[in-house]
Amino acid sequence: MQPVHLEKQSRLVGWLVGNFFQLNQNVFNVVDVGYFNVPVQRSRSASNKNQTGNLLQQCTTDCRCSDHNVHAVNVDSRLYKIYLCIVCRVAFICQPNFGPSSIMYPFDGNSQLFVGCIILFIACKLIETFVRRQFIVDGLHRKAVFITGCDTGFGRNLALHLVKHGIPTFVTCKCKQAVDEVSTALAAINSPSPSWVIQLDVTSQDSVDQAYNFVKNNLGSYELWALVNNAGILGYTKPDDWLTAEDYMQAMSVNFYGTVRVTHAFKHLVQKSAGRIIFMSSVLGRIGMPMLGPYTASKYAITGYVEALRQELAHRKTSAIIIEPGFFDTPLTNTSDQMDEWAEKEKPPVDDVDELKRRKHMLDACQGYKNFLSTFCSTQTEVVTKAYFEAIVSKFPRYRYTVGWDAYFLWIPCSYLPTRIAIMISFIFTNMFNVSSILAQDHQR
Template identity: 40%
Template sequence: MLETILFWLTLVGILYYVITSLLERLRVKNLTEKPVLITGCDTGFGHDLALKCLQEGMPVLAGCLTQQGCDGLILIAKNRQLNVNRLHTFLLDVRSDESVKNARKCVEEYIKSYNGLYGLVNNAGIGGNVSFDDWLLVQDYKDVLDVNTLGVIRVTHAFKDLIKKTKGRIVTVASSSARVALPSFGPYTVSKFAVASYMDVIRVELGFFGVSVSTLEPGFFKTPLTCAKRNTDMMERLWNRATPETREEYGEKFFNAAKSVTQRILVDQCIEQTEQVVDAYFHALTSYFPRPRYQVGKDCVYGYAPFSFLPSRWQDWTFKLARYLANLPLPKSVSDK
């Protein structure tokens, strides 16, 4: 009896995987008539996604934080001999209500020659100050939340009525850190857990209107946010900013070891193939049957995602083992006891 049940469960699982894999390959038609708005196009995933969408013939509205980002994107598009007439860049600061309001005007003007706004990609994000919570301030959390969480909500509120009219797509980047709360990644992790939850909410709500909502959960990829020098310099700054009492509590030995471990992880373990994330973005925009969630990168697929289902106590044990294997000492005030 048990063998029969296991057989049928396995068969159903295989059929589900095969059928969904085939259905996900179906692509929506008339991409040349489906404008997509992408935030955070100065560098990184947003920059590369804008170029990929343009290459595939999609009209692209690229929001950049700086004029340099706008000009650089146009220049690269020209160098690749892409149709820059389908590329419209403009300044967009997702932290600013006024900036988002001005972006709305730009988008409304641009989409008059099309059937509306088909896609919104919430890509803009920052790493912020990432370190142990004892070395951080409340403002560090506010700064990251204002971009990674409130920025997504602010932009989505500004444009979702246009997406509803076309029964289009909203795609947002979260992170593998939205599944596993990594020590020393407090502000970033909090912001990504929050934005993933927001996407879960509106995925159901906007489903009433035929809107597809997808969330990306990339692992650690080599981008400006994961630059080893940037992050180790940041740790130095935060350590020097900490109170004398905090520095005494942790000790120089702990700080230097923590900095070394961080640098080793960012140099050795970050994935270089950033096109995996861009391809996931594009699939969520163009597949007739997009996924609600995309785990991207082998570290997320085989590490963080399954790890997130472990009991909390098991996760804590794993972190303790990882600390031991990484040769990270205890804080000075603990080891002295």
């Protein structure tokens, strides 16, 4: 279960840290970091300074940068090559004993400190990732995992992934058909550890109690190491004017109250093993989005619940972990069924002009949201499975796993912006997907 290229990653981390704190270095050095052979030459001559004036542009256009001959060895991603090409040059710039007149770029002291802090931050993040993936919990074949919401999407992928790695797994699905499908898929895996598939409706206390009794009776010599609260629904994607309190309750009953109900039932079993409880939240638990009121409210509720619960569980050596993915292409984000339902439900009389306009606006709004999802949804759902898996097996799990490029570089940064700026960004997106004109109207019920 060692991660791929672990040795190479550790050597890269050591190289970055070593060069950040190194005070003196010879005029010519060759550094082999596994990924790259990096000959780096520093010169005080004016001719060399002129030749390297365009270095950053060269690095971003040619990963075999002629200035310092960076040769990729075993890296498939061109973007990653370019990134490390730039980083290795910046690392050698930030030497405390080299002033602005003796380095390749005319940075002053403050600029060197700033760039140096960036390099140190990158090095620390690489070290952190290395440590979390290197140190794995012992005896995973004796530690069971309970997962909710495995009918489709992330839950089913995680169940298959755990069983393939020989981890005892209790898999739950809401629909009987999904139970049969998952049972067939798991039976095809030659796993040394057992797996169980049962039906569970998280909105029903009786169903949760039955699932708890099943786990308790079948746990045997295993211990319940992790509880994964994955079950969730999107709910209705409409402006608030078109929603009712029942629409909000529908999303809350599954995403929030269902999660609390399952957590209360299984929490003490996880505490016995000093394990972890994992919650599926979302970037929408950090930032709001129009037309997703019920879903956003439920995810904010989950985030608040976990923040409070985490502090209580810490006294019992039990972790509470949040997974907050961006937008991914799963059955949950498919709005086609909603559009069909709205188109057929309670068709208004042909002479009711106002109602016809309202229905058209509703369908236009849903189509705009569908276009938004088709633009931002990633098909690489396996990264969420990997985040789940690390949260389960790592000795030092994170408290939050933000997953997806859109989450890292758009939604989470936006959550730290002043509210006024966040609203301006929201206007930009609603205009892009032709939703702003619909949201601007007052749709009375």
